[in-house]
Amino acid sequence: MPALEFSRRYAMAHRLIADPHSKCATPHGHNEIVTVRLAATAPLIVGGANHLARFEDVKGRWHAWIDGHVDHALQLGEADPLIGYFRAHEPARLARLLVTPGDPTTEILAACFFLKLETFLAADGLPFAVETVRVEETPTNAVIASRADAEALTCALPEDAWPRRADMSINDFAPTRSPAHAIL
Ligand SMILES: [Zn+2]
Secondary structure (H helix, E strand, O other): OOEEEEEEEEEEEEOOOOOOOOOOOOOEEEEEEEEEEEEEOOOOOOOOOOOOOOHHHHHHHHHHHHHHHHOOEEEEEOOOOHHHHHHHHOHHHHHHEEEEOOOOOHHHHHHHHHHHHHHHHHHOOOOEEEEEEEEEEEOOEEEEEOHHHHHHHHHHOOOOOHHHOOOOOOOOOOOOOOOOOOOO
């Protein structure tokens, strides 16, 4: 059964505060590349179209999410006090925060991506399962998440957490109506 692989580039910012000696505690950014590898869950039927699904149908929702929501998001751990700043002063920007359990490392990001993509594939009824998600933070550093990493994250997340929802969300904040009436 053939596998599919595709890549997308995005810009992001984050900070890591759990390690008191980390030089990553001040907000900073990277241009990252996420490469996903999908395994077909059905055999290829030879003859005719000779594919299980059109490439654009498999990656369409995924790349729309990366381009429209992950790109230029600020990644923060759920306990980061900067979230309180945005709640108090810039609630309209809360939707642009990608929030992870614990520090937003490349490792947890790759696992979140794995779950989100698998949720998208299931919602679209596509005959593919995620095999790996590779996040290249710099040209010399990359993290590859596999199913075991995704399962570990699943155990730590509520069933309706954003990586397990087939919507475009990157956090679990309630939608912001207006600064005066925000339900946060
Ligand atoms: Zn960094």
